[in-house]
Amino acid sequence: MPTPTSAPPAAPTDSELGRHLLTVRGFHFVFGALGDPYARRLRGEADHLSLGELVRDRGPLHRSALGTWVTADGGISARLLDDPLLGPRHPASEGPQEHVLENVWETWRTCHVTPLGEDLLTPAAADSDRLAALLGPVLGPRTCTAWQVDAERAVHRVLDGLPPHFDVVSDLARPAIAGSLAAVLGLPDEARAELPDLLAACGPVLDSALCPPRLPVARAMTRALRRVRELMAAAVANHLTAPADGAVSALLAVDPDGGRDPGDTVTAAVLSTVVGAETAITTVANAVMALLEHDEQWSLLRADPGRAADAVEETLRWAPPVTLRSLITQGEVQIGGETLEADQHVVVLVDAAQRDPALYEDPDRFRLDRPRSPGFTHMALAGRDPLGLVAPLVRVQCTAVLRAVAERLPGLRAEGEPLRRGRSPVVRAPLSLRLAQK
């Protein structure tokens, strides 16, 4: 009798996926109405920092009504993100992390909410390590600044075409990040042209892990994700036959005799495009908003655009591009006076943890000269998961944009109130803010 091979999970129908997303969203509203601060955070209440305070008031680590362990404690958050006993996947599980066909009314599982059809956000530890080793010599923490000049050149091209009145996301952050990404990776023209729309459609990827998007948004997101992978696979194929400028060729050249799979380079490019760009676009927009709200800091940067990297770091702390980090315990974990069994869902409230007074002096102040010890990285982009992998490139891209903005748009001012995307409790993604050059 032939052994049945395990087929990949069938793609859910619209009704199956829609019902799942609807149910999880219903949970957020139901437990939000009962006052659970984590559920209120997920439903997307505007005052996220007060909710972080409420979480901190409940103790270093507590179990939300949704069953998720939640912390806003700076020390515990940093340890959780650094602990190999926590990871993006359920222990001993295989394949994409999806719960669509499970009955949420029975399982109460509110992690891995939206299936991506692939393991992009939830790689196994070995895959993460392999990607980190690949990225290290090219787009790693110590090597990535080599691409700063390429990034800046692309950003300046976007600023050249900026109208007197413009939107911080659609006219500045997204085109600048798309342009610098294409320049750094060395993408062909076809991919460059499609990138801004694809980035917008892929935007909810990070949010969708904890907060269900609307069904059409989820479908558009997975379609865009597939298209990004096609484009990156085509770019890698081009670089394989004809090595050229750009990080893709450089990645392909890493240890060429070590039998590396070019698929890893494709994945690295997809991650930079999907996870990296959303993070970078948000950081740029958050930084511009923060600077415009803090005139003395904006003056400091205008006087010395070389401090753009400081502005990026402080934005990553004060208005992080990822405000909730979702983890699963891989074994029993003892922390914060609690014993967590294996396979428990843990969420770190990064925005609150990065304003923990126990960790930061005067945490609510936005200041470019905040002291940092060497090697320190903010929790928003810490860890071995995809966010940690793309962090160096995100920093380079954001620094390039802020530097160029400080040099070329000294009279920048806001013309209205910022609007954030709906169903975006993780990223709190900026949707729009009208700005004027003078």
Next chain:
Amino acid sequence: MKVLVTAFAMDAHFNGVVPLAWALRAAGHDVRVASQPALTDSITRAGLTAVPVGTDHQVQATMGAMAPGVFALHRNPDYLENRPELLDLEFLEASTSMLTAAFYAQINNDSMIDEMVDFAAWWRPDLVVWEPFTFAGAVAAQVTGAAQARLLWGPDLFLRVHDRFQQVLHEVRAERRDDALEEWLTWTLERHGAAFGPEVISGHWTIDQMPPSVRFATARPTVPMRFVPYNGPVPAVVPPWLRADPGRPRVLLTQGITERSTGFTGLPRAGELLASIAELDAEVVATVKAEEREGLPPLPGNVRVVDSLSLHVVLPSCAAVVHHGGAGTWATAALHGVPQLALAWQWDDVFRAGQLEKLGAGIFLPPHGEGASAGRVRDRLAQVLAEPSFRQGAARIRAEMLRTPAPGAVVPTLEQLTARHRAPAGQGVRH
């Protein structure tokens, strides 16, 4: 014509569609009543023809888990107070999201919708009449091109709030619009090759059984219909004691069938309540479920406890009724001109109870918190019995109801509307 009537499987919601189904049948039309299998017995015991569709819904389980949150949201920004300005985007989005997830999409489970569509595609109804939360009927009508009418059992709070939500959403940037109900109906209709249209929420028209003074003004097409009581599959039997003159006012104390089966209730415990009410100079008739009867203390001679009773049988002999505010109990008492003390806890119950008080036909005693102690119930009841104005107020509502055409008299209107709204033969998505 062929009329498909549907209500999700919950007796209180089904009872409200029965008299019109009878009227259509008596007028010579073909009537089928579709619902989950759990309702089949209730349908056939009402003398109607059942079409069991899909598997049973699990709303008791889901609402069991979700009810505290649902009630926590809805108690405070109280749209029942006729102040739509309290209904902001945040509240409406939350309300629609949780109710669609925990209620609408649960009572209209996928298999029930799919089999109802299959049945309609085969039977070809001219008209689908649906209970206002049974969107499966709307989907079946939309897919097959039948005309569709909502049949209300209470004031149309749902559509009022929905309209307000649409108005608020209209002012929001397209990317921020978040309407869980429309989204769910959209993918549900697409599963059957049909597109969403506003009529799957509002019907082509609405049949409203509330008296005019308890109805919301609306520009939408509405067919007023007199409420005719149908109490569900309890034997409607006139007990001999009913004819004996009690020599003092008779008072009925009752919980609704939904409250009795779900445990969501605002009423104090039966024993305490009965002992307190029995202090009044009245004959107290109380419906108490069997398991609660065992725990009752010895009761005074002026209390008569029965397991169940048809309301339309006993209410005409009553001087007052104490109840939880449910649609069927409220309307049956109103039709018989009986003053009411309504301990209404939630939703439309609260609105109807408030209107009752405004119209001078009874008292609304909110049971939340300490509001409805046994002593307060007794004191309010004494007031209702003592002041003749309550009976006069109740008589005015009764007169309004009697002036409204009975189900049999609205059938010709439904025939005309059906002819106007039914898609020409062969133009439904499935034919």
